[in-house]
Amino acid sequence: MIDILTAIFIISSTAAGLAAILVVAERFFADYGECLITINNDEKRTVKGGGSLLESLTSEKIFIPSACGGRGTCGYCKCKVLKGGGILLPTEEPYLSAEEKKNNMRLSCQIKIREDIDIEIPEELLAVKEYKVICKKIVDLTYDMKQFIFSLQEPAKISYTPGQYVQLFAPKYDGNTEEVYRAYSISSDPADNTIVELIIRLVPNGICTTYCFKHLKEGDQALLNGPYGDFRLTDTNAKIIFIAGGSGIAPIKCMLHHMQNITCLREAVFYFGVNSEKDLCMVDTMRAFEKTLPKFKFVPVMSRPEHPEKWKGETGLVTEAVLRNEKNADQSEAYLCGSPGMIDASIVVLKKLGMKESNIFYDKFS
Amino acid sequence: MKESPQQKKLEDILRYCPLVSGGFMGEDLRPVKEIIDTDTHTVEQLGYTNEQIAERMEYIRNEGLKGLGSVVKLNNGLEVRIDDNRGLLPSPWPDDPHRSSKTITFVLDTDTGNELRWSDLSIHLIRAHGFYQGHGSPFRLNPSELISVIFK
Ligand SMILES: Cc1cc2nc3c(=O)[nH]c(=O)nc-3n(C[C@H](O)[C@H](O)[C@H](O)COP(=O)(O)OP(=O)(O)OC[C@H]3O[C@@H](n4cnc5c(N)ncnc54)[C@H](O)[C@@H]3O)c2cc1C
Ligand code: FES
Numbered sequence: 451m452i453d454i455l456t457a458i459f460i461i462s463s464t465a466a467g468l469a470a471i472l473v474v475a476e477r478f479f480a481d482y483g484e485c486l487i488t489i490n491n492d493e494k495r496t497v498k499g500g501g502s503l504l505e506s507l508t509s510e511k512i513f514i515p516s517a518c519g520g521r522g523t524c525g526y527c528k529c530k531v532l533k534g535g536g537i538l539l540p541t542e543e544p545y546l547s548a549e550e551k552k553n554n555m556r557l558s559c560q561i562k563i564r565e566d567i568d569i570e571i572p573e574e575l576l577a578v579k580e581y582k583v584i585c586k587k588i589v590d591l592t593y594d595m596k597q598f599i600f601s602l603q604e605p606a607k608i609s610y611t612p613g614q615y616v617q618l619f620a621p622k623y624d625g626n627t628e629e630v631y632r633a634y635s636i637s638s639d640p641a642d643n644t645i646v647e648l649i650i651r652l653v654p655n656g657i658c659t660t661y662c663f664k665h666l667k668e669g670d671q672a673l674l675n676g677p678y679g680d681f682r683l684t685d686t687n688a689k690i691i692f693i694a695g696g697s698g699i700a701p702i703k704c705m706l707h708h709m710q711n712i713t714c715l716r717e718a719v720f721y722f723g724v725n726s727e728k729d730l731c732m733v734d735t736m737r738a739f740e741k742t743l744p745k746f747k748f749v750p751v752m753s754r755p756e757h758p759e760k761w762k763g764e765t766g767l768v769t770e771a772v773l774r775n776e777k778n779a780d781q782s783e784a785y786l787c788g789s790p791g792m793i794d795a796s797i798v799v800l801k802k803l804g805m806k807e808s809n810i811f812y813d814k815f816s
Numbered sequence: 817m818k819e820s821p822q823q824k825k826l827e828d829i830l831r832y833c834p835l836v837s838g839g840f841m842g843e844d845l846r847p848v849k850e851i852i853d854t855d856t857h858t859v860e861q862l863g864y865t866n867e868q869i870a871e872r873m874e875y876i877r878n879e880g881l882k883g884l885g886s887v888v889k890l891n892n893g894l895e896v897r898i899d900d901n902r903g904l905l906p907s908p909w910p911d912d913p914h915r916s917s918k919t920i921t922f923v924l925d926t927d928t929g930n931e932l933r934w935s936d937l938s939i940h941l942i943r944a945h946g947f948y949q950g951h952g953s954p955f956r957l958n959p960s961e962l963i964s965v966i967f968k
Contacts, residue, residue, distance in 0.1 A: 523835065523906040525915070544913030626837045633903075653901050654920060654933065655954050660837045695885050725886045725897070753886030767884050789900030790917065791881045813902070 486566040490573065497563060503535070504559040513578040513675045514571065515617065519629050520559035527558045534567035579605060580675045581616075583646065585666055591731040594652040595697060597637070598662065599645055600672060607643045608676075610636055612683065612708040613701045613785075615813075616646060616676030620658040623665045632658035635787065635813075636677065637700035639707035646674060649700040681787070681813050683708070688809070689782040690718040693768060693796045698788030699732060701813075705785065706739045706746070717745040719775075723768025723792065726756045749775065768792065769799045780804035786812040822910070823849070829908050830950075840908060840941075842952025855948045858959045864967075869959070870943035872966045873934060877921045892968050895924040905937050909945055916940050925965050932957065932965055 482499025487506065489495070497506040504520050504527050507513070518524035525545030531554050538546075542557045561567075583600035591597055602608060610616075617631040638647035653659045666672065683690075683705055692702045702720060709716070724730050736748035751771040755761035764771040769792075776782075784800050786793045793812050800810055819827065827848055830840045844851060859866060880888050880896035887897045901918035916936035923932045938955055941947040949956040 517903070518906075524904070544915075627832055628835075651901075653899070653918065655837045656901075656918075657837045723884065723886075753883065767886065769884065789885060789898075790902065791898070791900045792884045795884055 482564045485563050487563070488566070488568045489576070490570055491568070493576065499563050499565070501563060502559050503529075503531075503556075503561040503563055503567065503569070506563055507558065511580065512571075512576065513580065513617075514558050514575060515631075515633070515678055516559065517617075517631055517633070518559075519631070522557060522560050525557065528555050529558045530554050530570035531556045531561065532568040532570060534565045535561045535569075536564065574680075575678075577609075578676055578678065579608075580673060581605060581608060581646070583672050583674055585668055585670045585672055586645070588666070588668055591649065592729055595729075595731060596650055596652075596663065598648045598650060598666070599638075600648070600674065601645050603671075608646060609643060610640065610677035612636075612640055612704040613681040614677035614679045615681075615701070616648070616674045617678070618648065618658060618662075619673035619675075620661040623661055626657055626660070628657060630657050631675070633678070635681075635697075635701040635704070637703045639711070640704065641707065641711050649697050649703070651697040679813065681785075681811060683785070684783060684811075686783065687716055690716055691772065691776065691779065691782055691784040691800070692718065692720040693723070693772060693784060693786045693788070693792070694720070695723040695768060695788035695792045696729070698786075698792070701787050702785065703732065703735065706736075706743065709746070710739065710742050714743065715745060718743065719747045719749060721749045721751055721764075721768050721772055721775075723751045723753070723771075723788070726752060726754050727761070728756070767795075769795045772796070772799050773803070776803050778804055780806070783809045784811065786810065819847075823847075825910055829910065830947075835905060835908050836937075836955075838954065840947075840953050840955070841950035842954075842956060844950025844952060846950070848947070851948070851950055852946045855959050856946045859946075859963070862960060862963050864963060866942050866946045869962065869966070870939050873921070873939045873942070873962075876923060876966060877919065877936070877939070880921055881919075893925060893927045894965070894968070895926055897922045905935070907937070907940060907944070909941075912944065914940050914944065923965060925968065927968075930961070930965055932962065 484496050485499040487495045487497060495510045502520060504514060504516060514529060515526040517526050522541045535556050539560050542560050545557055546555055582603040584603060585598060586601045587599040589597040615633045615635045618634055620630050622629055634648040634650060636646055637649045638645055650659060650662050652663050694702050699722060730750055739746055740748055749764055751764040751768045752761055753767055779800055782805060784805060786796050797810055830848055832839055876896055879890055880898040882888055887895050889895055899920040903918045904915040905918050907914040919936045921934050934957060948959055
């Protein structure tokens with residue numbers, strides 16, 4: 451018995467040792483020379499072989515969403531590989547649906563470039579840039595929400611569509627050994643293309659929000675990349691129903707700035723759901739929009755006011771307020787931002803009011 | 817007994833885990849296996865299984881979700897609020913492909929004033945690995961305290 455165990459131990463140790471040598475040898479000695487990445491059958495980039503596709507694209511200033519720093523744990527860095535990516539790896543399997551596998555979707559952080567490779571990425575990712583920024587101002591909005599205003603250093607200007615988001619880089623800090631990127635919707639006025647404003651809610655023990663709330667200070671340098679996402683206003687004249695909760699107010703605020711900038715006359719109502727008085731924020735900003743956008747109405751909805759005798763607004767769940775106030779939504783559009791649960795519940799209510807599912811827009815990321 | 821490479825990898829990941837701020841072990845110096853064995857023993861002595869606990873936590877989470885972020889009162893004196901954050905969090909266990917949403921459940925026992933919180937990942941770690949986390953981890957759940965609140 452002991453002989454068998456010893457033999458197994460020797461064989462597995464030798465195999466593990468050989469595998470380790472191979473990994474080290476590949477890193478230091480394998481030379482794949484220069485490889486060509488062809489993007490969308492058009493753009494061509496020559497890179498040094500041996501690195502991951504994600505790293506190589508980043509070094510070419512082409513940014514694919516990635517929340518885990520290329521460790522194969524977030525599943526955000528998908529792209530279509532038409533030629534040259536090697537076989538699908540076990541590390542990619544859990545993140546790809548059967549449909550995605552059939553369509554040659556891969557995790558770009560897991561693919562090693564060993565030969566020329568053809569890939570397809572959404573066209574708008576080619577416009578994504580990395581921005582060196584300075585944290586200009588931090589404003590407390592509620593006990594767990596802050597507004598961060600970043601002024602752009604390099605490049606000095608950004609162009610984005612209201613509703614889109616950027617990724618904020620969180621460096622290592624005391625208690626966190628990992629560098630990560632996290633997505634945050636842009637809340638700024640797009641008329642000022644020299645700043646990016648974000649509204650961030652603290653997540654207990656969250657890596658990036660702990661960095662933002664405890665370590666990031668006014669005057670500090672930071673890194674952003676973007677813009678990403680296809681959450682945006684249509685150019686119809688349909689009435690708009692905005693529904694948001696918590697930090698979901700961010701992209702809606704950006705859209706309202708935009709509507710103001712283009713003197714949009716669309717009828718719009720914004721149902722903003724909060725728990726109690728201590729969660730309510732940006733009321734003055736919203737009231738100011740009511741003055742400049744003649745057909746816009748702000749409806750804060752409080753589910754459990756601490757001082758019900760003083761609270762004159764809507765109460766209950768945000769979805770209940772929508773049901774009470776909207777009679778027929780079959781000609782309207784809805785823009786939703788908030789928790790996945792709030793989005794799901796809102797969709798049910800809007801469909802009950804006759805809204806077509808194709809007229810309901812939200813961040814599909816969650 | 818000497819740690820196997822797999823155990824060493826797990827130990828390192830949970831202690832210095834890059835997935836969450838501060839890792840999963842707190843100041844607990846015991847090996848992961850010892851933490852799991854001790855907690856599982858407590859759970860069994862109290863007449864429950866990790867599966868039953870995870871199921872009950874999931875039930876409370878689902879009741880709380882109906883509040884869309886506001887407080888929901890359950891019949892047994894518990895108040896539940898959910899922070900339903902966007903995004904997914906992978907399991908730290910090597911070779912475990914599970915991903916949990918970043919939802920956090922806050923529970924207040926209005927009779928005793930006891931407060932608990934857990935994330936969806938905590939539910940998965942209890943169900944799949946019997947792991948309630950190390951002492952000092954901000955998401956450590958003491959099994960007997962957890963049982964006294966969720967099964968009251
Ligand atoms: C398209 C998009 C737009 C977004 N826009 C915004 C926005 O405008 N504003 C905003 O605030 N957010 C936004 N988010 C969410 C944001 O990207 C982050 O997911 C969020 O801020 C949390 O990031 P974090 O790094 O702080 O937390 P993470 O580190 O990613 O989260 C860790 C999770 O694990 C839990 N956890 C921590 N430690 C433990 C432990 N030991 N055991 C069990 N669980 C634990 C935490 O409580 C938390 O739930 C957006 C997300 C997407 C996808
Ligand atoms: S970057 Fe996270 S899985 Fe690839």
